[in-house]
Amino acid sequence: MTNPESFIQEVTEEVRRDRLFSWMRRYGWIAALVILILVGGAAWREWSLVQRQAEAQALGDRILDALDIQDAAARSQALAGIEAEGEAGALVALLAASEAPDAAARIAATERLEAVASDSALPPYMADLAALKLVLLRGSEISPEARIAALEPLAGPGRPFRPLVLEQIAYAEIEAGRTEAALDRLRGLLQDAEASADLRRRASQLIVALGGSQDAG
Template sequence: MALKPQNNEAFFREVDDEVRREQTARLARRYGVIVAVLVLLALAAFGGTLWWRSHQNAVAGERGDQFMAAMASISAGKDDDARKQLDALAGTGVKGYAPLSRMLEADMLVRERKEKQAATAFLNISQDSSAPQQLRDAALLRATTLQFDTLPPQQVVDRLKPLAVTGNPWFGSAGEMTGIAYMKLNHPKLAGAMFVAMTKDKAVPASLRARVAQLAADLGFEPVQPSEIPAA
C-alpha cells in the first residue's frame, strides 16, 4: 500500500531519528572510554594545580622564615651565619627572596669596605631579568653610587637615564648624580635643568632639593628657593 505524503514525512522522520540514535550509540561505544579518560585527566590536572599552588605557598613561607633568620643574624653581628643563610636562599631561584638575598650580601660587602666587589654584585643584580624591576633599579643606583668617582661621566648619564626623571622613585639620587655628571661634561644647561626639575619635585627629600637648588643657582638658573622648600 502506498504511503500518503504526510505518512512519508513521518516515516523519513522516524528513520532519521533512528539513524541519529544509532550514530550516537556507535560514537559512545567508540569514544566513551576516551572521553572518560580525558575527564579524569582534566580532574587530575586541576587537583595537581591546587596542590602545586599550596606547595609553592608553603615553600614561600619557609623561604620567608629563612630570610628573616638571616636578617636577625646580621643584626646580631653573626655575619658568617648570615652569609651561609643568604647563600642558600640566593641559589634557590625563588622569585623575590633570591635577589633580595643577593642584595643583602652585596650590602654586607659594603660594610666590609669591599666596594669594588659590592658594586659588581649590585650591577649583576641590576642586569638579572628574573629580578623585580624595582629591585633592579635599586641595585643599579647602588652600583653607580659606589662607582661614581671612577666611572666616565657620560656612562653615569647613560646608566641613570631611566631613573633620572620626574616621578621616578629614585629621581632624587639619580638626578643629583646625573646633574653632577653633566657638570663634569661641561654641560651646565643640562645640569641646571636637571637640578631645577628636582627642586620642583615634592617627592624628592627636602634636604636634597635645597642642596641642588644652590647648585642650580650657581649655574645661573632660578630654581625653587631653599626658603620655599618645606623641611622634611
C-alpha cells in the same frame, strides 16, 4: 492512528538507546580518559600552587631569619647563601648588597647586582634599583665621571628612581669640581614634583652648604 505512532516512537527511542549504548561501549573509554585528564590537571594545578606558596613562604622565612642576625658579617653571609631566581633572587641580591661588610662581600654583591641590572626579564624598577645600588656600592672606587655616566641613563623621564639618581649625580658633580652644574641640578630638585620632602630638604641644605642661592640664576 495513535497506536502506530506510539509504536513507531517507542521503536525510534529504542534504536537511539541501542546506538548510544553501542557508542559508549566503543568510545566510552575516550570520555573517561578526558574526564581523568581534566580532574588530574586540576589536581596538578592545585598541588603546584600549594608547592609555590610553600616555597615562597620558606624563602621569606630564610630572608627574615638572615635579617634578624645581629652580627653584620654573619648577616651578610646568610643573605649571600640564599639561592633564589627571578624577582626573589633580585630582592636577595639587593638586600645582600646593603649588608656587604668587607671587600670580598662587596665583590660578590657587585656581581649579583650586575646580573640583576642586566636581566631584561625582571621588572624595570628592579633593574634600575640594582644599577643605582651598584653605583653606590662602588662609591669612590670609580671616578665621578664614571658614576655620572652610569647614572644618567637612570635619570630619564619616567624612570622610577629619577629624583634619587639626580641627587647622586649632583654629588658626583660636586666631587668633580662642577659646583655650578650641581647647584643647577639641586635647584631643579627643589621644583621637582616627584622629589620627596626629605630629598628636597637635603637638596636645600646642600645648596646652602655650597654657598648658592635656592633661586634659579
